[in-house]
Amino acid sequence: ETGVTQTPRHLVMGMTNKKSLKCEQHLGHNAMYWYKQSAKKPLELMFVYNFKEQTENNSVPSRFSPECPNSSHLFLHLHTLQPEDSALYLCASSQDEGFSGNTIYFGEGSWLTVV
């Protein structure tokens, strides 16, 4: 069982739909992340939350809206997405963002297809 769980694992949505991705970490970490992995592109950092506060937004379009109600849960709300947003969305967590040796642990990912 992974320390970071994501639901759903697979999601197909229309461009006018509103859906959410959920992430929960069981590792006692204080930082949580959303990454996007598209075909033929390196992983891209989208958002970072530390102690529930957003500390980084990597110029992500507003159709992606993150929410972090507590240090263990992270959501990514999706609305009016485009087909090019189809990708694997990976949630991750780490103990602290300041030390380069703090390992970032990832979940199993949510495969998103926008039709």
Add this chain to the structure above:
Amino acid sequence: AQKITQTQPGMFVQEKEAVTLDCTYDTSDPSYGLFWYKQPSSGEMIFLIYQGSYDQQNATEGRYSLNFQKARKSANLVISASQLGDSAMYFCAMRAAGSYQLTFGKGTKLSVIP
């Protein structure tokens, strides 16, 4: 800015043999961490091994070892005694001290042949 380069898009290795996956990096930060992750076709990104920029010894974790050559800015992953379950994408990544950003390379697809 940091950059990770993985020059091998794909590699093949015979089962039970050792294989080296290449990774070079570029950074101006004096303190940083280097990581290797494994990603099976299911999608999960699995942490394998970590090397700190000030670590004197190469990191090892079971069958994984990291050949760290700081002057050459390389951090190659060595997998000993390859197993069929090692077939996956392997990503090299780095993180500077004080940064949230984990910069990834494009990955190497390893295929283990029976």
